[in-house]
Amino acid sequence: RKEVEQDPGPFNVPEGATVAFNCTYSNSASQSFFWYRQDCRKEPKLLMSVYSSGNEDGRFTAQLNRASQYISLLIRDSKLSDSATYLCVVNRMNRDDKIIFGKGTRLHILP
Amino acid sequence: DTAVSQTPKYLVTQMGNDKSIKCEQNLGHDTMYWYKQDSKKFLKIMFSYNNKELIINETVPNRFSPKSPDKAHLNLHINSLELGDSAVYFCASSRSLVGEAFFGQGTRLTVV
Numbered sequence: 001r002k003e004v005e006q007d008p009g010p011f012n013v014p015e016g017a018t019v020a021f022n023c024t025y026s027n028s029a030s031q032s033f034f035w036y037r038q039d040c041r042k043e044p045k046l047l048m049s050v051y052s053s054g055n056e057d058g059r060f061t062a063q064l065n066r067a068s069q070y071i072s073l074l075i076r077d078s079k080l081s082d083s084a085t086y087l088c089v090v091n092r093m094n095r096d097d098k099i100i101f102g103k104g105t106r107l108h109i110l111p
Numbered sequence: 112d113t114a115v116s117q118t119p120k121y122l123v124t125q126m127g128n129d130k131s132i133k134c135e136q137n138l139g140h141d142t143m144y145w146y147k148q149d150s151k152k153f154l155k156i157m158f159s160y161n162n163k164e165l166i167i168n169e170t171v172p173n174r175f176s177p178k179s180p181d182k183a184h185l186n187l188h189i190n191s192l193e194l195g196d197s198a199v200y201f202c203a204s205s206r207s208l209v210g211e212a213f214f215g216q217g218t219r220l221t222v223v
Contacts, residue, residue: 032209043201043214044154087154091209099144099212101154 003027004090006102013078014110020074021105023088033071035062036087038104044087047073075107083109114138117202117215124192125223132187132218134202142208143185145177146201148217154201160185161208192222 006023013019025033033050048055050071054063061074075082088102117134124130136143142161148154158177159166165177174190189196199219203212 034211043217045214046211049211085152089212099156099159099208101146101156103151103153 004088004100004102006086006088006105008103008105010106010108012108012110015078015080017078018074018076019078019107020072021086021107022070022072023090023102024068024070025088025090025100026069027090027092028066028069030069030090030092032091033064034089034091035071035073036089036101038085038087040084044101047086078109080109080111083107113216115202115204115213115215117200117218119218120216121219121221123221123223126192126194128192129188129190130192130220131189132200132202132220134185134187134215135183136202136204136213137183138204138206138213140204140206140210140213141182142205142210143179144203144205144212145185145187146203146214148199148201150198157187157200158185159208192220194222196220197222 035047036044037047038044050062050064059076063072085104085106087104091099115136144159145157157171176188179185199217201217202215205212
């Protein structure tokens, strides 16, 4: 099993729809989790951190399920500008200090 | 006022050359990183540098060497460039090893 797995997509979603994607991780020692967004030919940018209690930022909701070892991202009322690749990041603090990026999920919002 | 800046933005060079990419952050962060994003868009960490401790990804060839003159800078030096080194290299920084990372704009390296 890969350390961090995401469905690569693409997800083609009409504007205004709700879309959700998950990211699974294999190491139960993982401690911090993030969603990043990367636009074509640009650098990744932090979208939101993922807390154990879940967190919401406007149209975006992130959740962590430690028992099943996955994090999720929900986008409501999707906009054309949400089209991007969404990267899941898992950070494990131990001697290896490994930060692992998922390969990303491509999202296309259709007009 | 760019938080993490790296230069150059584009670098085209011949096989066998030695090149450097510079990175500076003005966020006062303690940790800096180099990432490589290949043609398949897979982003992989190469190095992290925290409080003068270098953590190396074991898959990185020793032709790649990071150099940190101070906490705000982490440069990447590459010896004997190979075709397979062509990729986008991102520098990043974070407050700590568990904090969110802020990325530079990337350096698109093409080895011909």
